[in-house]
Amino acid sequence: MPRAERDERSGPVKARYDTIYRDMLDSIEDGSYPYQSLLPSESALTQAFGCSHNTIRRAIALLKERGYVQPIHGKGVRVIWRPRERATFEVGGIESFRETVERNHLEAKTKVTDLAGIVADEALSELTGHPLGARLVTVERVRVLNGRALILDRSYFLADAVPGLTAEVAERSIYDYLEGELGTVIETSKRTITVERATAHDAELLDIEGVDYLAVMRSQTFDSQGTMFEYTESRHRPDTFCFHDTATRSRL
Template sequence: MPKSKFELIYIDIKRKIESQEYNYQDLLPSENTLSRNYKCTRNTIRRAIQSLVSEGYVQTMHGIGVRVIYQPVDQNTFTIGGIESFQESAARNHRESKTKVIQFTELIVDERIAKHSGFPIGTELYYIQRVRYLDGKPLILDINMFLKSLIPNLTKQIAEKSIYEYLENELGMSIVTSKRKVTVERITEIDEKYLELNDYNCLAVISNQTYNSDGILFEYTKSRHRPDYFCFQDTATRKRTSS
């Protein structure tokens, strides 16, 4: 519950950037100044700054300072980024969400599924198909596979609300790492049936492997997104200037 010092500092600086107390292209106060202000060591400040770097808020410059490169984004489209459930994204974008379960069954992993899911052959899974609605519009077709051995009593009722909420609040499981691929695939009959695709003949697919806090792969999901409401965000930083 009581967050660590570097995290509080990170949150505070982030807030100051978002509220434009520190403006785009400004330099932050120097690490020594910040460590005096926040009454901590330079190390703790550096750790907070590192988090901001990895999220594309600032960029450090050796011998010069730390430059703010955050620019506010317009909230038109339904953006995805970081680890977030559909429910959380909907709330963050101030939209109303609904979920319809169209299939709820079980499955044993064969060679074909093993290859792209990362689950070993023979693993018992829940296999769930759900349509996700945002403000009444069907936007996403989720195809979830959950490790049965880790999630004892998953039901259709839970799937209709939020599986992640169940995992985190009821089972005390926590999600740590998410490996994702974004591709574009041809539409299938199921897509056409449940999503209002107009005349689009392909859609965006996020394939997702999720690991819990024990480092166990417990979920593989394909989220099939209607193109007109799809936006995936990302920030990358280069490690080094030269070899």
């Protein structure tokens, strides 16, 4: 029985389409809907899940957005996802570390090694994109995956965007705090990925075991008002890191 069918029929609309989306995603990832196959018809899905056509369309729109399916005019919805050779840590859309860990089915913990208030000087403003003189909160976190320290994150948040931020909050999830307690709407992230030589600080905090280079992802993240509230540099052991994206060609 589909998981969504077990939910209360009176549940919130978002919970319904989100649950159906996750149910269908699981069916794609476990091969119940194989690569290049067509999903059941919209009518069949509405009957199976006991929901409206609009709810099914919203669930399919999420699958499309995340690169799992592609609607084909006049034919249906084709599965375009196929399993990848897994890295330890796969980065995709805008996710908290906790969300990514859950998606990757990992055992993980976060250790905060630094948390301080600072003011953006000229060099830091140039590096992060935060305004010169902005009050910031910087957080350094070591991410331990399956018992190994594999990721070192250094973040710079606008101080006004994270009032009351503590090490305990940072060890759990800053994004959960932003969205759940402060009501922040996280909208867009711009990312750059490079390969850079490991530093003495990396070697001190990470289990890099003689690895000379790290995959470094720098991201600037914006809220729904277009304000860049976070800059993060995330340093990964390269043999455990994978970045994946879904791109759509623009029609000129």
